[in-house]
Amino acid sequence: MTAHNIPGPPELLSGLPDAMIDLQTDDGVAIVDGEWRYSDTMVEEIDFVAVGDDLGPSGEPNRTYTVQPHAQGTDYDDSEWRVLAPADTEKRLSTGQVCFNWYRIKVTIPEKVGEFSTTGATIVFEVAIDDYAEIWVNGEMPLVLGQTGGQVVAGFNTPNRVILTDNAKPGDTFQIAVFGINGPISASPRNYIWMRTASLDLYAADRARAAWDADLAIEKADDGLDAIVPEDAKLEQVATGFLFTEGPLWDVKGNFLLFSSPNTNVIYRWLPIGKVEVFRAKSGYNGADIGRYHQPGSNGLTFSPDGRLTICQHGNRRVLRVNPRGNTTVLADNYNGQRLNSPNDLVYRSDGTLYFTDPPFGLPGVFEDPAKETAFSGVYYVTEAGKVGLVTDELKGPNGLAFSPDEKYLYVGDWDMDHKAVMRYPVNEDGSTGQGDLFYDMTEADGDDAIDGIKVDVEGNVYVCGPGGLWILSPEGKHLGRLKLPEDPHNIAWGDADGKTLYICALTSVYRIRLNLKGIRPE
Secondary structure (H helix, E strand, O other), X not given: OOOOOOOOOOOOOOOOOOEEEEOOOHHHHHHOOOOEEEEEOEEEEEEEEOOOOXXXXXXXXXXXXXXXXXXXXXXXXXXXXXXXXXXXXXXXXOOOOOOEEEEEEEEEOOOEXXXXXXXXXXXEEEEEEEOEEEEEEOOEOOOOOOOOOOOOOOOOOOOEEEEEEOOOOOOOEEEEEEEEEOOOHHHOOOOOEEEEEEEEEEEOOOOOOOOEEEOOEEEEOOHHHHHOOOOOOOEEEEEOOOOOOEEEEEEOOOOEEEEEEOOOOEEEEEEOOOEEXXXXXXXXXXXXXXXXXXXXXXXXXXXXXXXXXXXXXXXXXXXXXXXXXXXXXXXXXEEOOEEOOOOOOEEEOOOXXXXXXXXXXXXXXXXXXXXXXXXXXXXXXXXXXXXXXXXXXXXXXXXXXXXXXXXXXXXXXXXXXXXXXXXXXXEXXXXXXXXXXXXXXXXXXOOOOOOOOEEEEOOOOEEEEEOOEEEEEOOOOOEEEEEEOOOOXXXXXXXXXXXXXXXXXXXXXXXXXXXXXXXXXXX
């Protein structure tokens, strides 16, 4: 397999484009049938309210400020605005010092740019505003936690690069609104706003790649594997260069993958355009003695049924939920008054009951750590009322876990070199579980790893990160096959719009493979 240094460079599609349209020239603007429109802005004092107990705008009346006009929408009428010749975008504009402005242009994708056919191309709008810019495309500016660049401020005089489309068609139109900001705002600079560059960079479809082919060996143990793994199945590497990857989670609404880096205390976000960025720093620990820890960061990630990110934090030894306003709630940090070890992985039942595993793998001394309070490695459940109950204390290294499609059974993998087993527990209505039984034993299988992440598809097949690769088991516990990757897999998540792509965190890299069945995932 060819090695790729991903992420990097940090710029989006940083290579030489196949074609370019300079939007600061007459010829360039003519190619896209565009026209620059310009407006200064006004800062107005308005009535508002102070923050309330709900952390939202529900408090006492106050006064604050807004910027006029709000010109980001596609239906905004800019017909009375000043028309700028393309070269005039380089003029110093707005009122100076703390000031803002708008540039708007509507572009139409031509059939060709020179000899380059635009059909199927990826088209990137790049603009560098002196000093900062926010970019709206067709009235939208997606915002997600930790976002850097793209459609939000990228940095001081730093180009913003925004993908308009990854499958261009001649005649496509895009309304672009650029909000300029003079900065640094805190220092009130004695200058103005101007546009350093503005262009459309065009890349042929095969140039704008976010994945690279990786070696895959399919070991078929039963004909039932044919219904799951396509005959032409292909493994792709989408990110690499990490110390250790874990806890993948697909965000359906945001269309991106989150995953943990326990060793570096970070949650990353991978975007389908091939960009990796920090989503949450200090993801699992913020103590002064962090240098003692091998894996202080987050591990398992999931969404609650109402869409709130929930995190297993190794160093902080707790399960944390992030609420809609950004504040957090500790769901579990002890059992019967004794601190948890280092919560590892987690899954919600559809009624909001949370289940998680708690081996000591995140403690500096692991099983022998002097700060270890709980004598066993537990599997727990937490009801919506906050009750913490015990599923089992009989596993040495409980790790990945998942529900059967009907939620009647909870599968739990044991990270124990002497007991590489998947256990199955019947689940009661109140969240408690019955006595577990052995679902599948991999102890004698070849491969150095034990059992880590587990997921299930809509037909009830169980996918297990186990010794030597990714194991696929039938709902009855029959071994259907094993997928052997370039690196040992540690956790998995169902991704993409249809839920049929399996994303695999495997040591230093993240891989993906398209399968025939849809997986069960938090929607």
